[in-house]
Amino acid sequence: MRVIVGGIGYRNLRDHSVGVVVTDHLEWREWPPHVVVEDLSYGPIAVVQRFEDEPPELRFDRAVFVAAAARGDGRPLGMVTAYRWDGVLPSAELIQGSVCEAVTGVIALDNTLIVGRHFRALPEEIIVVEVEPVEHEAGETFGPVVQRGFDSLCQLVTKLALDSAAVSRLPVTPLGGGVHPYPAVR
Amino acid sequence: MCFKNLPVEFDAQGKPFLREGVANPYAQGTAVAQGGSRQLGTEQIEELLRRNGHIKSVDFDPVTRVAGALAFHTVADLKARKVLEARSVATLFRGYEVIMIGRDPRDAIYITSRACGVCGGVHSTCSALAIEMAIGCCPPPLGVLIRNLALALEFLYDNPLHLHLLAGPDYSAAIVEPTNPSLFALAKKTEAPHAEVHGFRTMADLMTDLNPLSGKLYLEALHMTRVAREAYVLICGKYPHPQTIVPGGMSSTITLSVMNEMFLRLAQFFDYGKKIVGIWDDLTEFFYQANPEYKKVGARRANLIDTGIFDHHEAYDATYEGANDWGNRRWYTPGAIVDGKLVTTDLHSINMGLEEFVEHSYYEEWAGNGQKQRFPTDPAGKPLSPYHPWNKITKPRPEGQNWKEKYTWDTAPRWDRLGMEAGCYARLWNTAVAKRQPENPFIESTGHSLKVRLPRGALPEMEVEWHVPAVWNAFERNRARAHCVASTAMIAMNNWLAAMDILKAGDTRTSTKFEIPRKGEQRGVGFWGAGRGYLTHHLVLDRGAVANYQILTPSTWNASPTDRWGQPGPYEEAVLNTPLLEETDDPKQFRGIDILRAIRSFDPCMPCTTHIQSEGGLITREVNTCACGLDG
Numbered sequence: 001m002r003v004i005v006g007g008i009g010y011r012n013l014r015d016h017s018v019g020v021v022v023t024d025h026l027e028w029r030e031w032p033p034h035v036v037v038e039d040l041s042y043g044p045i046a047v048v049q050r051f052e053d054e055p056p057e058l059r060f061d062r063a064v065f066v067a068a069a070a071r072g073d074g075r076p077l078g079m080v081t082a083y084r085w086d087g088v089l090p091s092a093e094l095i096q097g098s099v100c101e102a103v104t105g106v107i108a109l110d111n112t113l114i115v116g117r118h119f120r121a122l123p124e125e126i127i128v129v130e131v132e133p134v135e136h137e138a139g140e141t142f143g144p145v146v147q148r149g150f151d152s153l154c155q156l157v158t159k160l161a162l163d164s165a166a167v168s169r170l171p172v173t174p175l176g177g178g179v180h181p182y183p184a185v186r
Numbered sequence: 187m188c189f190k191n192l193p194v195e196f197d198a199q200g201k202p203f204l205r206e207g208v209a210n211p212y213a214q215g216t217a218v219a220q221g222g223s224r225q226l227g228t229e230q231i232e233e234l235l236r237r238n239g240h241i242k243s244v245d246f247d248p249v250t251r252v253a254g255a256l257a258f259h260t261v262a263d264l265k266a267r268k269v270l271e272a273r274s275v276a277t278l279f280r281g282y283e284v285i286m287i288g289r290d291p292r293d294a295i296y297i298t299s300r301a302c303g304v305c306g307g308v309h310s311t312c313s314a315l316a317i318e319m320a321i322g323c324c325p326p327p328l329g330v331l332i333r334n335l336a337l338a339l340e341f342l343y344d345n346p347l348h349l350h351l352l353a354g355p356d357y358s359a360a361i362v363e364p365t366n367p368s369l370f371a372l373a374k375k376t377e378a379p380h381a382e383v384h385g386f387r388t389m390a391d392l393m394t395d396l397n398p399l400s401g402k403l404y405l406e407a408l409h410m411t412r413v414a415r416e417a418y419v420l421i422c423g424k425y426p427h428p429q430t431i432v433p434g435g436m437s438s439t440i441t442l443s444v445m446n447e448m449f450l451r452l453a454q455f456f457d458y459g460k461k462i463v464g465i466w467d468d469l470t471e472f473f474y475q476a477n478p479e480y481k482k483v484g485a486r487r488a489n490l491i492d493t494g495i496f497d498h499h500e501a502y503d504a505t506y507e508g509a510n511d512w513g514n515r516r517w518y519t520p521g522a523i524v525d526g527k528l529v530t531t532d533l534h535s536i537n538m539g540l541e542e543f544v545e546h547s548y549y550e551e552w553a554g555n556g557q558k559q560r561f562p563t564d565p566a567g568k569p570l571s572p573y574h575p576w577n578k579i580t581k582p583r584p585e586g587q588n589w590k591e592k593y594t595w596d597t598a599p600r601w602d603r604l605g606m607e608a609g610c611y612a613r614l615w616n617t618a619v620a621k622r623q624p625e626n627p628f629i630e631s632t633g634h635s636l637k638v639r640l641p642r643g644a645l646p647e648m649e650v651e652w653h654v655p656a657v658w659n660a661f662e663r664n665r666a667r668a669h670c671v672a673s674t675a676m677i678a679m680n681n682w683l684a685a686m687d688i689l690k691a692g693d694t695r696t697s698t699k700f701e702i703p704r705k706g707e708q709r710g711v712g713f714w715g716a717g718r719g720y721l722t723h724h725l726v727l728d729r730g731a732v733a734n735y736q737i738l739t740p741s742t743w744n745a746s747p748t749d750r751w752g753q754p755g756p757y758e759e760a761v762l763n764t765p766l767l768e769e770t771d772d773p774k775q776f777r778g779i780d781i782l783r784a785i786r787s788f789d790p791c792m793p794c795t796t797h798i799q800s801e802g803g804l805i806t807r808e809v810n811t812c813a814c815g816l817d818g
Binding site for chain 2: 118
């Protein structure tokens with residue numbers, strides 16, 4: 001089984017950068033040959049093309065995406081939510097909106113997943129680890145809540161990359177973890 | 187004599203001066219903008235809405251398939267099929283000018299790049315040019331050429347993306363068939379004149395492959411963004427925010443291998459340029475022939491502005507004093523076009539005529555109330571307005587929206603007090619008319635057209651020709667943008683060839699060493715351009731730190747609100763002139779496709795216009811829950 005761990009987010013945006021900081025942190029560790037850790041924050045269309053470039057015999061079977069996602073729907077700030085994405089896509093109009101956002105520079109978890117799934121570029125098994133950000137302004141450091149949870153976040157992502165049993169225990173849900181309404185995506 | 191409104195005259199040597207005897211040359215009443223459409227008064231509109239059931243407010247919030255957050259308010263008379271009021275609303279604040287104050291100027295290259303997720307490189311480059319001018323640092327020839335190549339590649343990403351992913355769906359079967367069924371029926375019977383180039387037998391076939399998500403042209407455009415991006419990162423390291431643009435050139439290491447890798451990708455745009463020109467020529471002519479009223483969609487006075495772009499490596503010296511000379515040797519010629527006539531190609535005159543107004547914008551005035559004007563002249567001693575970017579102070583003042591008062595975060599830039607339009611087509615037009623382009627084997631400026639010879643690929647060698655249009659409207663904007671793909675590809679080819687000559691001669695220098703002065707005050711301006719057109723960064727340095735930084739982007743011009751003389755901004759004017767040709771009498775079915783075609787033809791980029799900094803932090807995407815259901 002080939003696994004890719006991908007961090008998504010803008011840099012220098014405090015808690016919103018948690019995805020890329022996790023993959024920055026993890027990519028220097030010793031990984032078995034079947035696991036790849038990458039910053040996938042270069043735009044959903046380019047991410048699609050990166051997945052499409054993988055030779056057929058080396059296609060990924062699982063992707064673990066880690067990112068901040070401000071759902072703004074009342075879940076506790078700093079909360080980490082992990083789930084298997086059910087892969088259900090929104091309407092064609094919303095997918096088109098995601099593509100437009102993608103080509104005009106929006107880098108976010110939802111549009112990466114929607115665009116990637118629409119173009120059938122992503123692996124069948126998509127694991128999402130998302131963090132409800134607390135600090136929203138520009139800056140190089142996390143706020144205290146996300147900082148406190150950073151090491152355990154890295155451990156969780158590592159476990160989900162390596163441990164299929166742990167993955168199988170995750171709920172299969174829509175984007176956002178299923179507890180919350182489907183996010184508005186233009 | 188390029189100024190008709192501002193009291194600026196020129197002596198026998200061509201040196202400008204303010205007309206004598208004018209007490210306050212830049213007062214509102216001294217220099218009054220003339221001509222063009224005018225908005226109806228708010229009271230008149232309210233009265234019309236009250237009295238007539240067929241007159242409706244139609245709001246597009248957000249306007250989709252544009253970059254960033256744009257809202258548009260219209261009042262439409264669905265019986266007379268015309269628009270009575272049009273208001274362009276940039277819904278988010280640009281904070282980059284404020285962020286830059288007090289910083290090391292080199293930060294601008296990286297910070298202002300973030301103004302846009304498509305064209306970060308043009309902001310980085312524009313910053314580098316402004317710094318070069320301020321500190322007196324000129325890149326070596328290869329640095330100029332490589333910079334040109336990088337930005338040409340960025341445009342080859344940007345322009346096809348707009349044509350086939352953002353604007354293209356407006357002309358697709360998925361949109362045309364429900365909004366204008368008779369037009370689509372005609373398209374099924376109409377053979378496409380350039381079928382042998384683009385491969386679509388009928389216009390309906392072509393429209394079908396413009397369909398979003400599934401159309402071949404849509405998918406091909408996604409693929410071509412990759413081709414351009416791959417070539418770009420060979421030079422810039424990263425897209426969209428390059429890491430190798432520096433004052434004095436580029437920090438990239440350029441080898442023959444890099445050049446060859448780049449060429450392999452650039453060459454793919456030779457055939458793509460032929461194809462995209464054929465497609466947009468065919469679409470434009472089809473709509474005109476089907477209904478000549480389409481010539482009025484998005485129509486406005488042909489008032490356009492551009493600073494030109496892509497310096498000649500033997501001409502550029504990074505000085506303000508030399509800007510008229512090096513500007514006129516650019517591959518795309520600078521210019522201001524008023525009512526279809528090119529009135530100047532001099533960067534000094536373009537700069538002298540610039541002003542920004544905030545009557546209808548959420549900012550405080552910084553001039554006109556007795557404040558001292560910091561720079562009465564430019565570095566060459568030529569007069570500047572107190573409203574000029576070098577004199578401007580960004581003072582945000584959010585308040586409630588009111589069409590009579592303030593309603594947008596965009597300012598109202600004006601040149602010679604006229605609402606000018608920016609777009610890649612402005613540079614195409616200037617270049618076609620001015621006949622100043624450097625001698626080269628691929629592009630010929632005829633004075634009324636621009637001929638581009640595209641080399642053989644899978645398609646045979648071909649010449650495409652863009653003619654200065656008789657009317658200026660949404661269709662001509664898109665057609666010209668398609669021609670820009672061809673001409674930009676061949677400008678890149680010219681620069682590639684020149685770079686190869688320099689490399690073969692053993693000169694691999696791409697940058698010049700520089701130091702930021704720690705004493706005194708310096709000024710610089712980056713005269714550059716985005717894929718969407720005009721771009722300037724005006725910089726003031728004080729003891730090594732940024733004392734003022736002002737960004738004027740294409741969409742700042744185009745999305746601008748109505749000004750103090752009642753002149754609407756370009757989007758507003760274009761929408762006011764747009765007939766509603768959609769085939770429905772039912773307000774519930776009305777999608778406003780003609781209005782949307784008018785707006786999208788400008789290729790709006792709202793992150794560039796209003797650079798998205800709020801009290802709550804940096805906003806990367808605004809999710810707006812208002813769904814009026816009118817958007818195509």
